[in-house]
Amino acid sequence: MDEKIEQKVRHLLKEVVDPNTGKDLVASKSVKKIEDVDDKLKILIDLDYPAKTQIPVVKNLVEAKLAENHIEADVEVKQNIIAHQVQRGVKVFDNVRNVIAVSSGKGGVGKSTVAANLALALQAEGAKVGLLDADIYGPSQPTMLGLKGGAVTKDGKTLEPLDGHGLQVASIGVLIDPDEPMIWRGPLAVSALQQLIKQTNWHDLDYLIVDMPPGTGDIQLSLSQEVPLTGAIVVTTPQDIALMDAKKGLVMFEKVNVPILGIIENMATHICSKCGHEEHIFGEGGAKKMAEQYGVKFLGEIPLDINIRLSMDKGEPIVEAAPDSKVAQVYKEIARKVGVLVSERNKDYSAKMPSIKVSND
Ligand SMILES: Nc1ncnc2c1ncn2[C@@H]1O[C@H](COP(=O)(O)OP(=O)(O)OP(=O)(O)O)[C@@H](O)[C@H]1O
Numbered sequence: 001m002d003e004k005i006e007q008k009v010r011h012l013l014k015e016v017v018d019p020n021t022g023k024d025l026v027a028s029k030s031v032k033k034i035e036d037v038d039d040k041l042k043i044l045i046d047l048d049y050p051a052k053t054q055i056p057v058v059k060n061l062v063e064a065k066l067a068e069n070h071i072e073a074d075v076e077v078k079q080n081i082i083a084h085q086v087q088r089g090v091k092v093f094d095n096v097r098n099v100i101a102v103s104s105g106k107g108g109v110g111k112s113t114v115a116a117n118l119a120l121a122l123q124a125e126g127a128k129v130g131l132l133d134a135d136i137y138g139p140s141q142p143t144m145l146g147l148k149g150g151a152v153t154k155d156g157k158t159l160e161p162l163d164g165h166g167l168q169v170a171s172i173g174v175l176i177d178p179d180e181p182m183i184w185r186g187p188l189a190v191s192a193l194q195q196l197i198k199q200t201n202w203h204d205l206d207y208l209i210v211d212m213p214p215g216t217g218d219i220q221l222s223l224s225q226e227v228p229l230t231g232a233i234v235v236t237t238p239q240d241i242a243l244m245d246a247k248k249g250l251v252m253f254e255k256v257n258v259p260i261l262g263i264i265e266n267m268a269t270h271i272c273s274k275c276g277h278e279e280h281i282f283g284e285g286g287a288k289k290m291a292e293q294y295g296v297k298f299l300g301e302i303p304l305d306i307n308i309r310l311s312m313d314k315g316e317p318i319v320e321a322a323p324d325s326k327v328a329q330v331y332k333e334i335a336r337k338v339g340v341l342v343s344e345r346n347k348d349y350s351a352k353m354p355s356i357k358v359s360n361d
Helices: 003-013 055-068 111-124 186-198 218-226 240-255 286-294 306-313 326-343
Strands: 031-037 040-047 074-079 096-104 129-133 162-164 167-171 205-211 231-236 260-271 298-304
Touching: 003 031, 003 040, 003 055, 040 055, 055 074, 096 111, 096 218, 096 240, 096 326, 111 129, 111 167, 111 205, 111 231, 111 260, 111 306, 111 326, 186 218, 218 240, 231 240, 231 286, 231 326, 240 260, 240 286, 260 286, 260 326, 286 298, 298 326
Parallel strands: 040 074, 096 205, 096 231, 129 167, 129 205, 231 260, 260 298
Antiparallel strands: 031 040, 162 167
16 A cells, blocks of 8 residues: 555544543554555554443544545444453463452452442443452352352363353352351462362453452462452542551552552442432542552542442442443443553563473483
8 A cells, every 4th residue: 555645644643542541543552454455545443442432432533533634544443452461470361361350458348349340331331351259258249240040060170150240250159158157278268269260261351350358468469479460459448447458458469560550449428318418428538649659540439329239239230230320430430441551551472472492402
């Protein structure tokens, strides 16, 4: 094709800023092809984040820029979520492109609720998503996602993921007696969770969300070291005591070189179910300040809202039960940020690395 045209188009695409990444399409490496097909200019743009609602937005921006410059072309915008780098020395999973840990410094801050709604929000925007419930102390995803039935195996060795509103789900809760108190020794817990992750037949996932056990003890540390994580999210509530523990979570991931995608403040404000008045009953701005202090992103704040709890208790998280509600929009906004932050991580090249043989001859 005419090199001049290609250069001109590339130059114009440098002027089209994707509102989601804040970068132009060339800088974000989204331009996959500019080619001549049967005398017609064809442009292919790949978006490396969940983009169902954003595909038409980006397509319109490109078409408008080309039209302004009297260039006619077929513009195709696609979602193509690729695998990104994990900790050095850890092997990535087959069929799972990106693994994201959702963790908390302490229990009860709403980590599992965030994990479920975040997974559903990523799915709503067009991603293929799995959820691994690794919370050995209180596996709540079977209830929260209304899972029916127990573990399913076709070959007696591997597990089939369960279906939770379209998510592929594996939960330690399905494998244990829910009425028995869970007393795991560290290594046993880690090996049971490793088995659950590796022996589940995940089918072609863009993201696997891991609902981590709360806290920053040995089990959490081993998991953060051994599970191939693209990034971690720390959930906290606004109280000083929760923030103190959340900081420990940040330090733990830093120690094992897992990039922190950001902090989410849950129960940030209380919304009165009678009058709709919103107030910061547990304190204000603590998580945002902590994010600044540690140089990580503040992903957003989720209000304390009775509908979040009621929908979870019914097994239908609010993003699924009321996708257009204000609260569901907050989760979706956070999910969009998470998708873009993952896309900014380095690509995973491990699958293409040649294996090097060292011989003694
Ligand atoms: N923003 C919210 N508004 C109202 N209720 C919430 C909110 N977030 C979580 N909850 C409720 O708080 C309770 C605890 O939430 P969840 O189980 O997600 O916490 P957790 O941090 O995962 O706990 P643990 O780590 O101890 O398992 C649940 O009943 C949940 O429905």
